[in-house]
Amino acid sequence: MAKYNFDKIVNRKGTDCIKWDATPLIWGKKNLLPMWIADMDFPTPKFFTDAIIAKIKDGVIGYGCSKPQKWYDAVIYWFNERYGWKLKKEDIGFVPGIVVGIAHALRCFTKPGDKVLIFPPVYPPFKAKVDSYGTKLVNCPLDIVEKKNGEIDFEINWEDLAKKIKGCKAMILCNPHNPGGRVWSRSELKKIAELCLKNKVFVISDEIHCDLSFEKHIPFATVNAKQAENTITFHAPSKTFNCAGVGASEWVATGKATREKFAAYMEGGDYDFGHYDSFMPAEYLYTPKGYEWLKQALEYIKGNIDYVEKFLKENFTVPAIKMTGKVVRSQSVEYAEAAIEETQLIRMIKPKASFLIFVDFRPLGLSCSELSDLLVNKAHLALNEGCSFGQGGECFMRLNVGCPRKVLEKAMNQLKYAFDKKYKLK
Numbered sequence: 001m002a003k004y005n006f007d008k009i010v011n012r013k014g015t016d017c018i019k020w021d022a023t024p025l026i027w028g029k030k031n032l033l034p035m036w037i038a039d040m041d042f043p044t045p046k047f048f049t050d051a052i053i054a055k056i057k058d059g060v061i062g063y064g065c066s067k068p069q070k071w072y073d074a075v076i077y078w079f080n081e082r083y084g085w086k087l088k089k090e091d092i093g094f095v096p097g098i099v100v101g102i103a104h105a106l107r108c109f110t111k112p113g114d115k116v117l118i119f120p121p122v123y124p125p126f127k128a129k130v131d132s133y134g135t136k137l138v139n140c141p142l143d144i145v146e147k148k149n150g151e152i153d154f155e156i157n158w159e160d161l162a163k164k165i166k167g168c169k170a171m172i173l174c175n176p177h178n179p180g181g182r183v184w185s186r187s188e189l190k191k192i193a194e195l196c197l198k199n200k201v202f203v204i205s206d207e208i209h210c211d212l213s214f215e216k217h218i219p220f221a222t223v224n225a226k227q228a229e230n231t232i233t234f235h236a237p238s239k240t241f242n243c244a245g246v247g248a249s250e251w252v253a254t255g256k257a258t259r260e261k262f263a264a265y266m267e268g269g270d271y272d273f274g275h276y277d278s279f280m281p282a283e284y285l286y287t288p289k290g291y292e293w294l295k296q297a298l299e300y301i302k303g304n305i306d307y308v309e310k311f312l313k314e315n316f317t318v319p320a321i322k323m324t325g326k327v328v329r330s331q332s333v334e335y336a337e338a339a340i341e342e343t344q345l346i347r348m349i350k351p352k353a354s355f356l357i358f359v360d361f362r363p364l365g366l367s368c369s370e371l372s373d374l375l376v377n378k379a380h381l382a383l384n385e386g387c388s389f390g391q392g393g394e395c396f397m398r399l400n401v402g403c404p405r406k407v408l409e410k411a412m413n414q415l416k417y418a419f420d421k422k423y424k425l426k
Contacts, residue, residue, distance in 0.1 A: 040402030120390030181351020229255030355402030
């Protein structure tokens with residue numbers, strides 16, 4: 001069994017990658033450590049890149065076969081092995097990217113003026129695509145709840161959903177959720193499906209992060225056979241195996257009417273045509289060899305998540321005065337009783353999937369602009385601002401930990417230095 005090296009630091013500067021080469025253009029600064037966009041700094045599996053090199057070694061790059069049989073076989077194998085979801089060839093189609101797929105699904109299954117529901121804070125292109133097509137956005141914000149074990153996490157506000165879903169034509173579901181890495185349970189997905197079925201709501205399920213789950217992932221379309229008839233799922237190897245630049249994703253629809261309508265739409269516009277290498281990721285990565293790489297990557301990513309959790313607790317927890325609500329009496333004078341407790345000023349939603357951590361800066365009491373100043377101008381870090389994910393994301397930042405540990409340690413120490421200097425703790 002091969003042992004993969006995720007500590008290897010690859011210099012990506014000058015390769016026209018968005019993460020490293022576009023950061024100075026976006027932030028207007030050259031000294032920022034990019035910890036934002038959701039691609040990893042780990043080398044793409046060598047057995048896949050070797051296959052691409054071997055394919056082009058003769059120097060002829062012509063038209064590739066669109067959706068070869070081995071591509072279908074690989075997708076069918078992967079979904080069955082990973083999720084027990086038994087698909088047929090006709091259930092599957094190609095799309096060059098999931099955001100592109102969502103945009104096409106909106107155009108195929110809704111019309112301008114229709115209401116489309118999302119769960120903010122959520123991946124920004126959901127809102128962007130709804131707005132750009134002329135459909136009407138319906139926000140059903142997730143609640144941020146405090147768990148008994150001290151953790152914070154997202155929960156669906158079921159009462160709010162039951163009200164807002166009425167009159168909606170479609171819902172865009174993020175399963176697992178981005179940001180936050182929330183893995184929806186079977187019971188939660190069933191409840192969503194029941195509400196959608198009752199209200200005749202079409203579901204577009206973005207499941208791009210599902211292969212990176214630390215808990216059991218349940219494909220939305222598998223929880224309710226009737227709702228599955230009215231659901232399209234998008235999936236890709238891009239996040240899982242760090243090959244977003246290839247431009248390869250797949251859609252799945254087991255409902256006959258849904259798949260026939262979408263397939264006709266995609267084929268009619270030539271939207272399902274892949275380039276020379278588009279079908280290779282599935283062939284080489286949706287394999288036992290690919291799964292072994294993934295298992296090792298997940299172990300490393302989980303170690304990075306645990307590192308950040310420990311770092312935040314050890315470096316941003318301070319004593320705080322908390323009123324107990326009791327009144328004490330001393331020498332005929334009454335006092336409100338207080339106790340010294342510890343409070344964590346920077347904390348996180350611990351992801352149950354993926355390499356993205358939603359870091360909670362709300363206890364600092366900073367405005368969004370003040371928080372941005374702390375991260376960018378003081379810590380010299382480029383993170384995704386929580387407000388870009390919509391309602392509920394204010395004063396959060398999304399941190400990408402899909403990188404070698406030394407890079408992550410550097411980022412966290414830059415944050416600590418900026419924090420200590422601002423609050424004069426050192």
